[in-house]
Amino acid sequence: MSTGTSASDDKNRAIAAAILPLVGGAENIDSVAHCMTRLRLGLRDRSLVQDEALKALPSVLGVVEDDTYQIVLGPGTVARVTPEFEALIAEAPHPAHTAEQLADRGAALRAARKAKNATPFKLLLRRIANIFVPLIPALIGCGIIAGLNGLLINLGWLPGVTPALAAIASGFMALIAVFVGYNTAKEFGGTPILGGAVASIIVFAGVAKIEVFGQTLSPGQGGVLGALGAAVLAVYVEKWCRRWVPEALDVLVTPTLTVLISGLVTVFGLMYAAGEVSQAIGDFANWLLANAGAGAGFVLGGLFLPLVMLGLHQALIPIHTTLIEQQGYTVLLPILAMAGAGQVGAAMAVYLRLPRNGSIRRTIKSALPAGFLGVGEPLIYGVSLPLGRPFVTACVGGAFGGGFVGLFNMLGDKVGSTAIGPSGWALFPLLDGNKPLGETVAIYAGGLLVGYLTGFVATYFFGFSKELLAEFNVDTEKEPTRTAAPATGPEPEPVAAKV
Structure with a gap:
């Protein structure tokens, strides 16, 4: 190509180009940022967003509405799409005679929405996270x-x-x-x-x-x-x-x-x-x-995914940091990381239980590598949460994995992390404890294995009702390719969750 752009660049720009009109166009964007998996947009007018068409895009794994409008694209993808998205905004014309009016109207809508949805406690947690x-x-x-x-x-x-x-x-x-x-x-x-x-x-x-x-x-x-x-x-x-x-x-x-x-x-x-x-x-x-490790690990591992969905996990950040300051590692993070293991196990069971649903199976195959590395949002928003029951059985896997790691803590083998942020396999380089490193690594790996297996078994046998199987175990291969238009086929749409 004469422009020197790669196929990957073209793909990322196409994703950005598909998203932009569905969020109201360049003139509706007030700010652009991204985290590990999400494109975070400050919008001037929330009513201009076409939610259903946006969630129907193959590259979009879900949306989350908070103080910013967050589009889940997955790790790696979001870091490459964001610059393309910003470039499209910079290239787009911005009518001078309507910009100020639109900004004022959007600011008023955002203020009204925040006043309605935000609670003092969640605002405080958001500040702590910031x-x-x-x-x-x-x-x-x-x-x-x-x-x-x-x-x-x-x-x-x-x-x-x-x-x-x-x-x-x-x-x-x-x-x-x-x-x-x-x-x-x-x-x-x-x-x-x-x-x-x-x-x-x-x-x-x-x-x-x-x-x-x-x-x-x-x-x-x-x-x-x-x-x-x-x-x-x-x-x-x-x-x-x-x-x-x-x-x-x-x-x-x-x-x-x-x-x-x-x-x-x-x-x-x-x-x-x-x-x-x-x-x-x-x-x-x-x-x-030391005194209730197995029970505490079971509860913490089982409840962490719901805490993330509610945004309450942010309250743990200063606790983790304090423990790292005091002891050199936080003993809580390896336990909480088991929630991701339960999610991975649940996703693998969904893959086997829905052999005819090519769309969901493709989502699982693309999201599993990130899930093994501790990034669970693609699996949460693209698979387990829309299906309902598999989200609960994923929490069961996290509970048993957390109970396993907690049990060894109770027996005197502390398993900790020297930093916060990573989980899954990505946590291995950060593991530390009061016993030789090999022993610490083995306990953490055992917890992951328990989480995988329990999440898989719980989801395979209890994650689907007959009605759910009948609804989702259908052939989606003949579904037309979707661009910016809403989906009309039977593929489930990722749900939006407020965190």
Whole structure:
């Protein structure tokens, strides 16, 4: 081709071109972003979206409506489609005489929708996620380096390199409070660098000279929870100063008072209080798994998929981070990762139970590799959730897998992850625990196997009623190729779920 574009580029641009008119065209897009599996769009006018036609596109695995309109495309695909989508928007004409009116109307609709659907608790969880999610790439990178370094030390290899690797792996965690403070101030509407400045007090070595409530402070006391609280306080102090300090003095007085007042409260109150809370979280997690590991793992593994669907899993992010800070790994994540194993097992059973439905079987074949790597959204929105029962049996698989890992925790074999984000097979490089690495890996692999098998068996034998089989075990191969038009054939459509 003269343009030098590849077939893959053409395919991704075709997907973007098919999606764009169904979300109201370029003039209806206010913002574009993507995460691991979803294209996230800020829309000016929600009523312009053609939901049914959009969900009927072969490349679309589902949609999720939240503060942004989220189109599930799957891992890899979304990262390649998003630039093409942005390019199409940039190339499209934007009528100047209607843009402002459309933006105003869209802003009013978005505000009304958010006011109707958003609850204070879910808004708070979303803010927490916005603070911690940007830190995940660094947590993953440093966690893998830490695991590699531990392996080299155990093998006695490259003794001259392992101290450098230890420094590289530990530097971010030593200063994570600063990044949390920065992101917190940014999220709550303050000056980010002031939030980082106040949070940096927590990790400053000089706090070891300060005594509070009869105890000497230690650097890092309070951790990410203290940093979050300190930064939120700094935002409120800064906003108060902006209201009362004269403009001529603002540039000098506001940052000084913000850091001074918030810093004093942090040193003489927040560090101690947050330290006690952080310690309590770690102690409770250890106690729970040591005394009720199997039961706790069963409940956590079984309920994690519904928590994800409701968006409540975001509340666990600071808990994971606190455990990683304290112990070097979070013992909760390997248990929660079993939910994905149950989902994979359920999908494989669906594949066998619907031998005539070529459409669903193709979706499963394309989504299973991502599912094994811990990305479950394509299988959730494209397979189990639309079918109903298989979503429940997938949770059963997650419960048994979680109970298996929890049982070994109760027996003294802690299985943890040095970072948050990955699950499935992608979690293997991040595993750590209190026993040799081989033993930890074996327990986690055993949990995955239990999750796969239980999810498969539960779905194969209990995931389908006679009516469900009659409805979905039909031939879809003669269905016409779909583009932007709504589907008319019997293929099930992924449902939209609010998270």
